[in-house]
Amino acid sequence: xxxxxxxxxxxxxxxxxxxxxxxxxxxxxxxxxxxxxxxxxxxxxxxxxxxxxxxxxxxxxxxxxxxxxxxxxxxxxxxxxxxxxxxxxxxxxxxxxxxxxxxxxxxxxxxxxxxxxxxxxxxxxxxxxxxxxxxxxxxxxxxxxxxxxxxxxxxxxxxxxxxxxxxxxxxxxxxxxxxxxxxxxxxxxxxxxxxxxxxxxxxxxxxxxxxxxxxxxxxxxxxxxxxxxxxxxxxxxxxxxxxxxxxxxxxxxxxxxxxxxxxxxxxxxxxxxxxxxxxxxxxxxxxxxxxxxxxxxxxxxxxxxxxxxxxxxxxxxxxxxxxxxxxxxxxxxxxxxxxxxxxxxxxxxxxxxxxxxxxxxxxxxxxxxxxxxxxxxxxxxxxxxxxxxxxxxxxxxxxxxxxxxxxxxxxxxxxxxxxxxxxxxxxxxxxxxxxxxxxxxxxxxxxxxxxxx
Numbered sequence: 001x002x003x004x005x006x007x008x009x010x011x012x013x014x015x016x017x018x019x020x021x022x023x024x025x026x027x028x029x030x031x032x033x034x035x036x037x038x039x040x041x042x043x044x045x046x047x048x049x050x051x052x053x054x055x056x057x058x059x060x061x062x063x064x065x066x067x068x069x070x071x072x073x074x075x076x077x078x079x080x081x082x083x084x085x086x087x088x089x090x091x092x093x094x095x096x097x098x099x100x101x102x103x104x105x106x107x108x109x110x111x112x113x114x115x116x117x118x119x120x121x122x123x124x125x126x127x128x129x130x131x132x133x134x135x136x137x138x139x140x141x142x143x144x145x146x147x148x149x150x151x152x153x154x155x156x157x158x159x160x161x162x163x164x165x166x167x168x169x170x171x172x173x174x175x176x177x178x179x180x181x182x183x184x185x186x187x188x189x190x191x192x193x194x195x196x197x198x199x200x201x202x203x204x205x206x207x208x209x210x211x212x213x214x215x216x217x218x219x220x221x222x223x224x225x226x227x228x229x230x231x232x233x234x235x236x237x238x239x240x241x242x243x244x245x246x247x248x249x250x251x252x253x254x255x256x257x258x259x260x261x262x263x264x265x266x267x268x269x270x271x272x273x274x275x276x277x278x279x280x281x282x283x284x285x286x287x288x289x290x291x292x293x294x295x296x297x298x299x300x301x302x303x304x305x306x307x308x309x310x311x312x313x314x315x316x317x318x319x320x321x322x323x324x325x326x327x328x329x330x331x332x333x334x335x336x337x338x339x340x341x342x343x344x345x346x347x348x349x350x351x352x353x354x355x356x357x358x359x360x361x362x363x364x365x366x367x368x369x370x371x372x373x374x375x376x377x378x379x380x381x382x383x384x385x386x387x388x389x390x391x392x393x394x395x396x397x398x399x400x401x402x403x404x405x406x407x408x409x410x411x412x413x414x415x416x417x418x419x420x421x422x423x424x425x426x427x428x429x430x431x432x433x434x435x436x437x438x439x440x441x442x443x444x445x446x447x448x449x450x451x452x453x
Contacts, residue, residue, distance in 0.1 A: 006045040007341035010334055013037050014378060018368050027367065027374075028320045035326040038378075039074050042333035043067060053333050074329045078194070082325035086190040087318060090140070092278040093183035094310035096263065097139035099282040101147045102306060103289040105259055106135050108252040110151050121159040122231065125166070126224055128152050129173035133220055136177030138263045138281070140184065143313030145174060145414040153422055164428040165230050167418050172223030172436065174414070175407035179215040179399075182267055182274050187321070188399055191372045194328045195335075196384050196391070203391045209268050211396050211451060215444055219404065222440045226432055252289050259285040282306075328377045335381035348387050350453035354445050357397045361441030362434060364405030372402040393452040397445060404441040408433040 013034065020030050046054045046064070054065045065073075100106045109131050117124030132148060149170060156166035178184050185205050193200035258265075259281055266277040286292055292299055347353050360370055367374025380398060387394075406412060410419065410426045410433075419429060 002045055002049045003337050003340035006041050007337035007339075009041055010038060010337055010378070011341060013041075014369070018366065028323045031320070031323040031327040035074055035323065035330040038327075038330040038334045039070065042330070042337070043070060045337060051333060051336055053336060070333065074326050074333075078325035078329035079322040081194065082190055082322060082328075086187050087321065089183050089186045089274050090314050090318070090321075091307075091311055092275045093138070093181075093263075094141050094143075094314040095307045096278040096282045096310075097141060097144040098306045098310040098313065099285050100135065100139060100259060101144060103252055103256065103259075103285050103291060104250070105252040105256050105285060105289070106139075106144075106148060107151060109135070109257060109260070110148070110155075111251065114155055121156075121161055122228060124159060125156055125161060125169055125227065128155065129169050129176075129220065129224060129227075132170060132173040133177040133216065135260050136174045137180045137216075137261055138182070138278075139260075140178075140181060141310070141313035142414045142417065143309070146417060149414075149418060149421065153418075157422075161231065162234050163422045164424045165227055165234065165432070167422045167424050168230075168408075168429060168432040168436075169223060169227040171408060171415055171418060171433075172227070173220060175404060176216045176220040176223065178403055178407055179219055180209070180212040180264060182263055182277070184403070185212075185399075186274060188372055188402060189395070191324070191328055191377065192380065192384075192391075192395065192398060194325070195332060195377070195381050198391050199395060203395055205267055205274075206271065207392060208395060208399075209264075211448065214447060214451075215396075215400065215403075218443055218447070219440050222436055222443070226436045230432060256285055256288045259288075324373065324377075331377040331381045334378055335385050338378055338382045339385050343382055343386050346383050346386050348389070350389055350393055351449055353383075353387065353389065354393075354397065354449035354453060357401055358442040358445035361401055361405060361445070362438050364401045364441070365409050365434060365437065366411055367406075367409075370398075370401035371406055372398055373406055374402075376402065390452065393448060396448040396452065400441050400444045400448065404444070405437045408437045 017030060017034050042051060042054070045051055050064065054070060055062050056065050056069065057063075110128065113127040113131050114124060117127050132152060135148060136144075152170055153163075153166060156170070157163055161169075182205060185208060189199055189203065262281040262284060263274075263277040266272040266280060267274060272280070291302065347356060357370070363369050364371040364374070364376070368376070369379045370376050372380060376398075384394070408415070410416060410429060415429070418424070419426060
């Protein structure tokens with residue numbers, strides 16, 4: 001009975017967190033408070049009835065964890081482990097993204113696409129979305145998004161594409177690129193690995209890659225179909241004859257263009273470590289773009305600035321992710337109580353779980369209960385505790401319900417920025433984003449079952 005009461009209290013706070021997220025409040029503060037509340041409730045529950053998760057082995061004997069052990073696991077071990085396994089990848093990924101911007105490679109690709117598309121709004125929109133998607137297979141953070149958006153959005157608007165559709169298509173292309181992004185893979189792997197070590201030891205990016213490619217292509221197709229159907233109901237009014245934007249900088253050489261997907265290729269083909277892949281790709285881009293001209297000191301200053309700028313791009317994410325790590329570890333202690341209340345609602349068969357995930361994809365919006373980078377860790381802990389399904393299936397399901405809604409969500413930092421920049425209302429954007437996210441996610445959950453179920 002104690003487990004049920006504690007579980008109900010945790011669910012109540014969980015619902016409160018979802019509401020807090022929907023209102024657009026500071027998520028770093030929210031997850032810190034949630035981690036604290038769940039830790040306290042878990043300690044209370046453990047004092048009444050021993051919590052099986054709060055048992056440790058000492059010299060071959062099983063003993064209860066002390067309060068200090070629990071607090072250390074939540075507030076110290078959580079951020080430390082996350083920093084070691086995830087944050088370093090994020091920083092080097094951000095550094096690489098900054099290199100792509102400073103060398104002009106990303107801007108050059110966009111200019112070439114506009115030249116190719118010419119005065120054909122739909123074709124140009126499709127080509128720009130494809131290129132943007134490819135860029136974000138390696139780039140991450142609000143800085144690169146803004147840097148690309150201020151080039152792409154004016155072009156689409158000038159072609160007469162309504163701002164809401166243009167913004168939706170652009171953000172949808174980023175979502176598609178993130179599906180294959182190595183940094184994001186490591187991030188979600190770390191979150192799930194904190195709940196079940198098998199995600200770290202028995203699963204790799206190479207195993208995920210085939211599904212990731214299908215995920216990216218499917219997401220991009222659905223986004224572009226929805227955008228083009230929306231255009232059918234709108235009258236396109238050209239503001240100017242589409243042409244390549246005025247070149248304020250020299251185009252990056254064609255040999256450098258492969259840089260946008262080079263980290264992915266190095267990881268998949270050569271099994272290269274992620275950080276080394278980013279470093280090698282950055283060096284390649286800088287060398288072929290002639291950025292190593294000048295003295296040693298000048299080159300060092302350039303590299304230091306790019307790393308520093310990249311760190312700034314992802315800085316808002318870092319504090320959030322470290323408090324999320326606290327929440328993840330608190331969710332580990334909370335899982336027995338959630339299981340006591342809602343454990344029976346989650347199916348244990350592969351098909352049933354995939355179908356359930358397909359239905360509840362929209363719950364990933366607003367940092368909801370299926371979103372790992374939101375309030376979904378607790379649900380993940382329950383699912384992992386009641387099923388013995390392989391991680392090869394579970395990871396894609398969690399990746400779908402996290403990536404797709406999160407990156408079409410108005411609470412996502414760069415989507416929120418885009419709404420203000422393009423003067424598009426949340427209601428207008430969600431008219432396209434929520435249904436698209438649901439359709440895309442549902443398709444991919446079924447695909448995951450047929451591939452790995």
